[in-house]
Amino acid sequence: MLKRDEDYFKDTTMTFGEHLEDLRACLVKAVLGLAIGVGIGLYFGDYIVKLIEDPLVAALGDFYLTEATKTYAEWHKERTEAGLPVPYTIKQVEHLVRDRQYLFEIRYLDPVQLLIALGDSDPRVKKLAPKPHGPDAVVEPKDLVPAFFWHPVAEDERISPTVLSVQEGFMIWFKAACVFGIVLSSPWVFYQIWAFVAAGLYPHEKKYIHVFLPFSIGLFLLGAGMAYLFVFQPVLGFLFGISGALGFKIDPRISEWMGFVIFLPLGFGISFQLPLVMLFLERLGIFNVQAYMQRWRIAILVIFVLSAILTPADPYTIFFMAIPLTVLYFGGVLLCHWLPRGRITPDAAE
8 A cells, every 4th residue: 555754745845935935936937928028029019910900801801792792782683673784793793702802882973974074085985975964954863874993802991990099009019019928928927837836746746747837838829829710700700790780880990809809819728728727626625527527517507608708709709619618628527537636656655
């Protein structure tokens, strides 16, 4: 039977004051690493703002491209039912919009005035130019000719986020640098956290830090990366679709988007630490594997509730956060099963 020696615990005994001093040192090192990361972020601030802005611009572009095809289909139907000519078929417009990524604006021209204007500069048109409308003439909308003005979606002013104050641009640049600094320095910050935790562990348990540290960093980066790569654009597409269905004009401010960008990846990254939190609670004796398995239904309910709180509460984001966390919950159960509390290595046996 394995048993522990009192001398085995002596090497790990620390006073409360020593723990506080160790915590202070770890916090100072973590803050210094964070400051260096933010400094690097300030240097590359312009590129970072562009990187953060891309999902918003892409979502706006997709929204207006989709709206363009719907708008033309409705306009085409109205003109056809009224017996009026149309310049393009629906298929032609879909090709320009979806395949060529072009948007259009419809303007109505008076053909009489247009021919008169062209006739002054082109002798070939001058012969065809009619007389101006008489003072008593009535011009009806049906007499106007629709003209389509096309431009690439990248040149559309509506997909450029706006700022409403002079200092807003600077704050966006600074916040972007802070976000980049937090992500860049996260490995060092997590290292300091685990270094503080390791100070209170026994020698045979400290080796787990080499496993937990990269695991913790990997989970954080996985959560933040998932939010950026797979969550932003579908969520924006859903929210823009609701606004479009209600007839609201979409003119997003970049500062509001920055708040969304800052909160969501950090929320995903921190929430993805769930398996390690579960292991920590199991080490403290608050829960065990049996308790986790018995309460898995309640845990999943709590995960979905927290996902609704930590996200904009649209179905896309809730499921994008809740489903991976559910998988990580059972991964945490397996982690606790593989590394049970109180397990002693042969080195500690007599």
